[in-house]
Amino acid sequence: MYDITVKNVKLLEGEKRVHIGINNGKFVSITDQEIAGHTEWDGKGNYLLPPFVETHTHMDTVLTAGSPRYNQSGTLFEAIDIWQSRKDDLTVDDVVERASKAIKLLISYGVLFIRAAVDISDPNLTALNALLEVRKQFKGKVELQIIAFPQSGLVSCVENIVRMRKAIELGADAVSAVPHLEHTREKGIESLVFCFQMAKEYDTFIHVFCDEVDDEHSRYLEVVANLAIDYDYHGKVTVSHANALAYYSDVYANKVIQLVKQAGITVVTCPLVNSAMQGRYDPYPKGRGITRVKQLDEAGVNVCIAHDDIRTPFYPLGVGNILQAAHLGLHLAHMTGRGDFYSVIDMITKNAATCFRASHQYGIEVGKPANFIVLPVDNLEDMLSVQPKPICVVRDGEMIAATEPAQTRYFEKIKT
Numbered sequence: 001m002y003d004i005t006v007k008n009v010k011l012l013e014g015e016k017r018v019h020i021g022i023n024n025g026k027f028v029s030i031t032d033q034e035i036a037g038h039t040e041w042d043g044k045g046n047y048l049l050p051p052f053v054e055t056h057t058h059m060d061t062v063l064t065a066g067s068p069r070y071n072q073s074g075t076l077f078e079a080i081d082i083w084q085s086r087k088d089d090l091t092v093d094d095v096v097e098r099a100s101k102a103i104k105l106l107i108s109y110g111v112l113f114i115r116a117a118v119d120i121s122d123p124n125l126t127a128l129n130a131l132l133e134v135r136k137q138f139k140g141k142v143e144l145q146i147i148a149f150p151q152s153g154l155v156s157c158v159e160n161i162v163r164m165r166k167a168i169e170l171g172a173d174a175v176s177a178v179p180h181l182e183h184t185r186e187k188g189i190e191s192l193v194f195c196f197q198m199a200k201e202y203d204t205f206i207h208v209f210c211d212e213v214d215d216e217h218s219r220y221l222e223v224v225a226n227l228a229i230d231y232d233y234h235g236k237v238t239v240s241h242a243n244a245l246a247y248y249s250d251v252y253a254n255k256v257i258q259l260v261k262q263a264g265i266t267v268v269t270c271p272l273v274n275s276a277m278q279g280r281y282d283p284y285p286k287g288r289g290i291t292r293v294k295q296l297d298e299a300g301v302n303v304c305i306a307h308d309d310i311r312t313p314f315y316p317l318g319v320g321n322i323l324q325a326a327h328l329g330l331h332l333a334h335m336t337g338r339g340d341f342y343s344v345i346d347m348i349t350k351n352a353a354t355c356f357r358a359s360h361q362y363g364i365e366v367g368k369p370a371n372f373i374v375l376p377v378d379n380l381e382d383m384l385s386v387q388p389k390p391i392c393v394v395r396d397g398e399m400i401a402a403t404e405p406a407q408t409r410y411f412e413k414i415k416t
């Protein structure tokens with residue numbers, strides 16, 4: 001007799017219904033034979049998946065859209081400007097309240113691993129201190145990774161070098177850089193070298209915001225890849241966005257993609273934010289707004305899809321539903337083949353867990369922690385089209401959120 005059994009569920013790997021036994025918060029049995037438990041949940045033929053992993057979001061800017069004003073041009077530059085003025089009003093309570101609300105939203109959509117970049121361009125590191133508090137509050141429910149992110153640059157804003165150091169010492173998990181926003185190409189490269197040096201010194205991983213600009217001259221991805229090789233940082237580096245890669249010639253793009261693969265870099269694309277923000281300066285025909293997702297995936301690079309902002313000056317919409325990002329991503333990447341659907345789901349589950357460095361505790365496998373979600377769908381097309389909230393979200397065998405699936409009743413007039 002197991003502590004808990006989850007009966008009649010489908011896994012991504014197979015179409016047959018299975019039953020799952022859980023003891024002491026861990027998966028102990030996955031079988032097609034009937035099993036009994038002290039507590040029994042009926043999965044009703046729905047899909048059981050590992051929880052979603054959000055590899056790129058912001059919990060300091062979250063839920064601030066319209067404050068102090070809306071981003072009317074939709075550009076990155078206006079967003080940075082608005083955030084600059086909103087930052088002056090930050091308090092710990094303000095950030096804790098918004099971040100907690102956003103994390104609950106993400107949990108309701110089945111996200112239990114969250115990597116959040118926190119802007120350290122603030123002398124008091126208010127947002128960082130608030131998020132360290134939030135991480136404590138959600139301990140045991142959500143894994144929150146905090147990236148020390150220098151929105152105003154590292155070399156063009158030298159104070160951020162000291163703040164970055166302080167952020168790591170206070171408890172941030174990783175260092176970051178934003179080379180395309182540094183004042184010059186040379187400063188961009190310098191910022192990356194600094195980022196790698198500091199990562200090595202503190203033994204952290206790296207998450208760079210890289211080439212988030214529709215400009216073929218923005219060529220920092222090759223620099224990141226080269227540094228990852230030189231510093232022997234295989235598997236410890238992630239880049240987000242890499243929009244410029246879409247604008248490179250095929251010859252140069254192929255060279256860079258091979259280098260990225262060799263360096264073991266994860267590439268995170270954020271289809272909601274990227275498609276809304278990029279291409280603004282393009283003449284028609286405008287770019288699709290995301291990096292070369294399909295090409296990177298086919299080359300064997302670890303690619304992830306992230307939701308990114310939820311209602312901020314950078315992106316005015318979103319409820320934290322990462323399946324919405326996957327849905328848009330597969331359109332923009334031209335990944336509508338049957339096999340592509342599996343690849344896209346991997347980009348918010350398995351690949352994202354690799355990026356998160358959580359693979360050892362991730363997946364529906366005997367011996368691993370019983371972390372899972374059950375989505376009220378019995379096929380992949382519905383999962384990606386309907387993008388429903390999970391019926392239940394389970395952490396270490398304990399249900400931490402549940403949603404009744406939406407049901408429509410039809411009345412006499414349209415009954416057939």
Ligand SMILES: [Zn+2]
Nearest residue numbers: 056057308309
């Ligand atoms: Zn972002």
